[in-house]
Amino acid sequence: MSADAGSGPGAAGGPGPAHATPPPRAIPGTGEGRLHRLVALVNDRPGVLNRVASLMRARSFNIDSLAVSHTDQPGLSRMTITLHGDDVAVEQAAKQLYRLIDVLKVQDVTSEPTIEHELALVKVRATDANRAEIAQIVELSKGRVVDLAAESLVVEIAGTEAEVDAFLGLIRTYGIKELVRTGAVVMTRGSGSIEEALKR
Amino acid sequence: MTKRGAAKAPPSPKTPAAAQPAAKVAASPAAASPAARRSHVPGDGTAHAAAVEQARREMLREGTAAKAVQVGNRGSRTRIGADALCEALLAQGVDVFFSYPGGVILPLYDILGDYPELRHVLVRHEQGGAHAADGYARVTGRVGVCMGTSGPGATNLVTGIGTAQLDSIPIVAITGNVPSALIGKDAFQEIDINGITLPMTKHNYLVRKADDIPHVIAEAFHIARSGRPGPVHVDITKDALQGETQAPHPTQDEIVAGLPGFRPNMDGNYRQLKLAATELANAKRPMILAGHGVLHARAWDDLKALAEKTSIPVAWTLLGIGSMDERHPLAYGYMGMHGWKHVNRAIQSADLLFAVGMRFDDRVTGNVRTYAPYARIVHVDIDPAEIGKNVAVEVPIVGDAGRVLKALLPMVAAVAPEARKDYFDQLAEWKHESEGSSWHGSGAWRDGLLSADYVVQRIGELSDHEAVYVADVGQNQMWLARYAGFRHPNTHVSSGGLGTMGFSVPAAMGAALGSDREVWAITGDGGFQMTFQELMTLVQDRIPVKIALFDNKKLGMIRQWQEIIYAGNYHSAHLLGPDYLKLAEAFGIPALKASSPAEVDDAIRFAQGVDGPALIWFEIAEEQNVFPMMPAGKGLSDLIEKWGGAEE
Numbered sequence: 103m104s105a106d107a108g109s110g111p112g113a114a115g116g117p118g119p120a121h122a123t124p125p126p127r128a129i130p131g132t133g134e135g136r137l138h139r140l141v142a143l144v145n146d147r148p149g150v151l152n153r154v155a156s157l158m159r160a161r162s163f164n165i166d167s168l169a170v171s172h173t174d175q176p177g178l179s180r181m182t183i184t185l186h187g188d189d190v191a192v193e194q195a196a197k198q199l200y201r202l203i204d205v206l207k208v209q210d211v212t213s214e215p216t217i218e219h220e221l222a223l224v225k226v227r228a229t230d231a232n233r234a235e236i237a238q239i240v241e242l243s244k245g246r247v248v249d250l251a252a253e254s255l256v257v258e259i260a261g262t263e264a265e266v267d268a269f270l271g272l273i274r275t276y277g278i279k280e281l282v283r284t285g286a287v288v289m290t291r292g293s294g295s296i297e298e299a300l301k302r
Numbered sequence: 303m304t305k306r307g308a309a310k311a312p313p314s315p316k317t318p319a320a321a322q323p324a325a326k327v328a329a330s331p332a333a334a335s336p337a338a339r340r341s342h343v344p345g346d347g348t349a350h351a352a353a354v355e356q357a358r359r360e361m362l363r364e365g366t367a368a369k370a371v372q373v374g375n376r377g378s379r380t381r382i383g384a385d386a387l388c389e390a391l392l393a394q395g396v397d398v399f400f401s402y403p404g405g406v407i408l409p410l411y412d413i414l415g416d417y418p419e420l421r422h423v424l425v426r427h428e429q430g431g432a433h434a435a436d437g438y439a440r441v442t443g444r445v446g447v448c449m450g451t452s453g454p455g456a457t458n459l460v461t462g463i464g465t466a467q468l469d470s471i472p473i474v475a476i477t478g479n480v481p482s483a484l485i486g487k488d489a490f491q492e493i494d495i496n497g498i499t500l501p502m503t504k505h506n507y508l509v510r511k512a513d514d515i516p517h518v519i520a521e522a523f524h525i526a527r528s529g530r531p532g533p534v535h536v537d538i539t540k541d542a543l544q545g546e547t548q549a550p551h552p553t554q555d556e557i558v559a560g561l562p563g564f565r566p567n568m569d570g571n572y573r574q575l576k577l578a579a580t581e582l583a584n585a586k587r588p589m590i591l592a593g594h595g596v597l598h599a600r601a602w603d604d605l606k607a608l609a610e611k612t613s614i615p616v617a618w619t620l621l622g623i624g625s626m627d628e629r630h631p632l633a634y635g636y637m638g639m640h641g642w643k644h645v646n647r648a649i650q651s652a653d654l655l656f657a658v659g660m661r662f663d664d665r666v667t668g669n670v671r672t673y674a675p676y677a678r679i680v681h682v683d684i685d686p687a688e689i690g691k692n693v694a695v696e697v698p699i700v701g702d703a704g705r706v707l708k709a710l711l712p713m714v715a716a717v718a719p720e721a722r723k724d725y726f727d728q729l730a731e732w733k734h735e736s737e738g739s740s741w742h743g744s745g746a747w748r749d750g751l752l753s754a755d756y757v758v759q760r761i762g763e764l765s766d767h768e769a770v771y772v773a774d775v776g777q778n779q780m781w782l783a784r785y786a787g788f789r790h791p792n793t794h795v796s797s798g799g800l801g802t803m804g805f806s807v808p809a810a811m812g813a814a815l816g817s818d819r820e821v822w823a824i825t826g827d828g829g830f831q832m833t834f835q836e837l838m839t840l841v842q843d844r845i846p847v848k849i850a851l852f853d854n855k856k857l858g859m860i861r862q863w864q865e866i867i868y869a870g871n872y873h874s875a876h877l878l879g880p881d882y883l884k885l886a887e888a889f890g891i892p893a894l895k896a897s898s899p900a901e902v903d904d905a906i907r908f909a910q911g912v913d914g915p916a917l918i919w920f921e922i923a924e925e926q927n928v929f930p931m932m933p934a935g936k937g938l939s940d941l942i943e944k945w946g947g948a949e950e
Contacts, residue, residue, distance in 0.1 A: 124675030130694045156501045197687035203505045203525060206563040
């Protein structure tokens with residue numbers, strides 16, 4: 103074994119702490135994960151969703167939600183990717199996304215003022231006894247009953263992920279038969295535009 | 303066969319319609335039968351079903367569609383997708399490609415005779431073709447091309463494509479696929495090769511129309527060689543190869559305009575360059591770490607200029623070998639897991655690492671926590687994703703190695719070597735000590751057994767260090783990296799990232815077709831036995847590769863790990879091999895065996911004297927290890943230099 107661990111800054115000839123233990127090198131990232139929102143503009147071509155999903159899987163980034171749609175520009179799609187991770191890991195994810203030829207622009211909007219929206223449809227168990235009660239909760243939560251049936255009703259609720267979560271928390275006691283969520287879509291506030299920034 | 307069977311046969315079409323008044327349509331025997339059964343064709347009657355049926359029929363008569371439009375020589379027959387492919391390859395300057403025919407790529411072979419400028423090398427296995435394209439790309443700096451058919455042809459290419467991906471080698475791999483109407487139907491030799499290569503290429507394509515071939519091929523080459531190079535896979539359906547097309551070839555400007563998502567950042571940010579210059583000026587024990595990016599950018603002169611102006615020694619990664627002449631006074635050596643102890647020592651005590659075109663791979667850093675604990679890091683790389691991926695750095699610079707080094711040169715302060723006298727003295731002392739402790743001038747390792755490092759050294763010396771040396775993977779690869787003595791860029795070829803055994807012989811094949819230099823394939827008996835089918839290709843195409851087969855009758859690196867890390871629990875480390883002289887003879891390749899140091903020089907000279915491929919069977923010591931060695935997960939300061947009392 104070599105004795106390199108002891109060859110500190112002074113080893114090259116000058117004076118110095120001959121056997122000072124060097125501090126461990128920082129590994130990239132803080133390890134403190136939080137929710138991040140990435141907006142990506144991508145070519146609207148077959149397989150692009152697969153490329154994005156495959157990359158995230160291969161590099162062990164965990165996608166919480168992914169919403170894809172067209173933009174108003176032909177050939178251009180927009181993805182909103184929600185993922186957990188520390189800032190460095192998410193930056194790495196964004197950089198890896200940039201390596202894809204079909205990815206034109208990636209923006210981490212987590213720290214920016216944004217509008218965030220998610221839509222959920224919930225099929226809730228309902229009886230004659232509690233239907234009015236549920237309807238009231240729906241109304242107070244700014245949701246909408248979109249289908250009525252003998253033993254259930256379907257509620258449409260939109261808002262931030264947290265608002266949808268809160269609503270689900272209220273309604274869960276009645277029994278959720280079915281739930282679908284679109285995943286969050288976000289847009290930055292103000293007149294700045296990621297599409298215009300693209301300068302195609 | 304039986305009478306019963308004959309009785310059950312449907313009525314012949316000649317049966318008079320009048321005999322079956324109930325049948326409305328007597329067009330087919332099935333329809334004419336009393337209980338007309340429904341069609342077996344899903345969605346029969348639709349255009350899609352007709353296309354599928356047509357495609358199926360064409361699968362059974364391979365190539366006939368191309369023949370149908372062929373009316374004489376190249377000039378007057380219809381231009382089909384395969385023609386567009388050949389034209390596109392020629393437009394990209396391709397002079398040779400490595401391929402193997404198969405059902406759906408036959409339309410290409412049908413017209414290939416019309417393009418004598420394209421040299422087709424018939425490999426014996428598609429993996430060999432992919433490695434050959436890779437070897438060709440590494441020595442020429444141009445894009446290598448390999449091809450194969452669908453299904454197994456395509457999956458055989460995969461290991462070679464992965465090898466190119468991990469080492470950022472520009473190759474374009476082209477495969478045929480089943481007719482587009484059959485895609486997704488599990489047709490004969492159909493596999494989702496596009497899905498397979500998607501995560502292991504820089505980009506990939508599925509071409510379903512002949513008209514798309516010109517621009518896709520041009521894009522593929524542009525993507526493969528621009529920015530951080532890498533492999534691109536183009537999958538072309540059989541009907542696209544056969545279809546008629548008048549599609550023109552795009553200009554380079556059109557290609558660039560059509561790829562808005564691909565704009566590699568070539569020039570370093572000026573502010574970052576200023577910061578880097580300051581770091582260089584302040585450092586007392588700086589070290590330049592040169593990687594593969596320096597070779598990709600052809601920036602070896604810029605590297606030397608910067609090192610000389612600032613008097614900073616240069617260490618290199620495995621794939622950075624050749625970025626500096628090893629005789630240069632500032633050339634310090636090869637770093638990492640099996641690198642030189644003095645180099646790792648210098649890195650561990652450096653106060654600044656100026657890393658160019660390398661990615662702080664785990665084989666380079668070992669445990670990141672204990673890596674270069676005193677060093678600030680300036681990291682130059684063309685791929686932003688590499689910066690901050692494995693180690694946190696102080697000054698990131700995104701850009702092409704050549705352009706960054708050129709821009710930085712006038713910004714850095716000149717430092718005279720005398721100003722670093724103490725530092726240089728220390729480095730020289732470490733180097734002397736390290737080289738002295740791991741070198742065997744005698745050529746013998748224990749009791750007259752042939753020492754592998756000695757053989758590598760003699761191959762280097764007897765070829766005047768002017769040859770191209772292609773490593774396989776394992777001990778032979780490390781011996782080559784350490785002891786051959788490299789003086790020129792792109793003369794060292796090695797599968798560094800993927801570590802693909804069996805790489806050497808086929809990659810050397812491609813290297814020999816791309817280079818005027820003598821080409822040596824350095825391989826162990828394990829890797830050789832994986833791909834030696836290409837020996838026949840060497841013979842058939844008269845490709846003058848000199849093969850140095852290091853036979854220790856072991857999977858040497860496996861054996862070394864089992865000895866040191868797995869407490870001597872050897873399993874599958876012993877490897878039986880054939881009589882390699884007889885093997886070479888069977889292939890028609892001149893061969894010699896050398897088992898003692900005295901035989902080494904003559905054997906090497908013999909191989910050099912052969913006009914064409916030659917093989918030397920070096921019977922080396924069976925239990926020689928590569929030292930020093932950094933155990934995986936340990937740090938650069940935890941090098942193992944000897945084991946069990948044996949001095950290696």
